[in-house]
Amino acid sequence: MQGEKEKKQKFQMPHIYVILFLFSAIAAIATYFVPAGEYERVPGPEGRTTIDANSYTEIEQTPVGVVDFITVIPRGLIDAGEVVFFTFIIGGMFMVLRRTGIIEIAVDKLARKFAHNSIMLIPVLTTVFAVIATLIGTPELSLVYIPVIMPLMIALGYDSIVAAAIALCGTVVGFAAGVLNPINTGLGQKIAGVPVFSGIGFRLVIFVVAVSAAVFFIMRYAKKIKKNPLNSFVYEDDHEKRDLYQHGSQVQIEEKTTTTRQKYAILATFIFFGILVYGVLAQGWFMVEMSGLFIITGIVVGLIAGLNTTEISEGFNQGFRDVLVGAFIVGVARAVAVVMEQGHIMDTVVHSLGSVVADFPPMLGAVGMYIVQLLINFLIPSGSGQALVTMPIMAPLSDLIGVTRQTSVLAFQLGDGFAHILYPTSGYFMAALVIAGVPYQKWIRFFFPLFLIFASISIISLIVAQLIQWTG
Incomplete structure (x- = not known):
């Protein structure tokens, strides 16, 4: 009885909806x-709107009332x-691709290939994802x-955190180091x-060090x-x-065979992926264009593999249901920024x-910029959005405190980048956790030590950049 009582009294992390709602409420009270204050918006690079760093003025207070507050989640979703x-x-x-069987075939073949050295999949996949993101x-x-590698990781005896970490850590390291990242x-x-x-060259060194740290950390876990599968933070969640x-401790005895139609479907999938890479790199595609391509991919690959239109439609429906919570969390997370923008305190905070950074001694100026960017990323989880709001301030400020502008950009990259998979206000990150089936609090338990490593790499990199007065 006493043991049961202790279990009941044990602290439990609130549901992510509760956490995000509380953040929104705190922002509304603030x-x-x-x-209240605002910067003047002016035209920026590539037709984007940026701010005039010298135009900040305090304006009349516009607090968020009760009626406004009850609409912030719907407006966040919008x-x-x-x-x-x-x-x-x-x-x-x-889900459509799974119904064609081609994902299971890919998983089966990779599982067989790495059955005796499965751990090597981690550095291979993490590095590939990091390279794509940094380009x-x-x-x-x-x-x-995540949906592609999840079956493979589970089949090889790992857990959903490993699958999520390979995808999330790989992409965020590539994005943060930003070797050739246009965003x-x-x-x-x-x-x-x-x-x-x-x-x-300097960013490439950071990329190699950060990827190595991520790979080592994930492999260790x-x-x-x-x-011992019981060591998994998500052992019960992965049941x-x-x-x-999984089919026992070994890969299935019978190797999956590929039909002619499935072979053509696999070829079509690679072609569509090539179109995706071309569109992002050469045509500036982002989520809307990618979403449209994914719809066409599901339809065409499904038809080639032999699914009828009803099966394809039901596949989409099932997939929509599977990620419903993740999609909703994205909108709830956005509500925090909606409150701050409506109350005109976002620019005040920035x-x-x-x-504060202006008062830092020169040696710590770059580190101060990193800390500021890290804090602001909680409020503005978009990389491009944060650049447009903060860099018009940080660039001239760096001149005043003796930090090179190249270093101020690096402070932005590192402060913005790694926190993307830490803060619950990051929409795509929360959606990724739901797709992976990993509770936020269990991800934090796994990731926070690695985040501290990333933060150390960032601070050391910025101190070195400041010491050598890095200009590129």
Whole structure:
């Protein structure tokens, strides 16, 4: 009885809906006390709107009232519409692909290939995902990767955290290091007046170090799971997945065979993936265009594999249902920013944090910028959005405190990047956790030590950049 009582008294992390609602409520209360202010918006690089760093003015207080507050979640869903529907469509497309059998075939072949050295899949996949993200700047592709690699990781005796970590850590490292990332490096350097993609050598070193740290950390956890599945943070959560994908300790005895139609379907899938990469790199595609391509991919690949239109439609429906919670969380997360923008305190917070950095001694100036960007990322989880709001302030500020503009861009990249898979206000990240079936609190238990490693790498990199007065 006493044991049961202790279990009941044990603290439990609130549901993610509760956490996000509380953040929204705190932001709403803050609109009554934090002075309202705004920067003047002006045209920026590539037709984007940015801010005039010298134009901050306090304005009349516009607190968020009760009626306004009860609408912030619906408006958050509307504002985050691209990510919400992107999540739905990815879930639908992958369910159609699963119904064709080609995902199971790919998993079976990879499982056989790595059956005796499965741990090597972790560095291979993590590095591939990191390279793609550092070239095209889309950490949201982790939403695409997780459904593909999840069956494979479970079949090889790992858990859903390993699958999520390979996709999320790989993409976020690539995005943060930003070797040739147009979303953060390119845009940040344009705003700061730095030659675009200059300083590639230093960023490449950061990329290699961060990828190595991520791979080592994930492999260390994966080995514990392989040795004893009970060491998994999500052992109970993965019960259904193990029943679905594992067949004893070894790969299935009968190797899956591929029909002619499935072979053509696999070829079509690779062609569509090639179109996706071309569209993102050459045509500037983002979520809307990618979503449209995924719908066509599901339909065409499904038809080639032999599914009829009803089976394809039901596949999409089932996929939509599977990611419903994740899609909704995206909108709830966006509600925090909606409150701050409506109460006109977002610019006030940014201005105040920027003023704090101005008081830092030169040696710590770059580190101060990193901390500020890290804090702001909680409120503005979009890389491009954060660049447009903060870099017009941080770039001239860096001149005043003796930090090179190249270093100020790096502080933005590192402060913005790694926190994407830490904060619950990051929409795509929360959607990815739901797709993976990993509770947020269990992800934090796994990831937070690695985040501290990433933070250490970031701070050391910025101190080195400041010492050498890095200009690229």
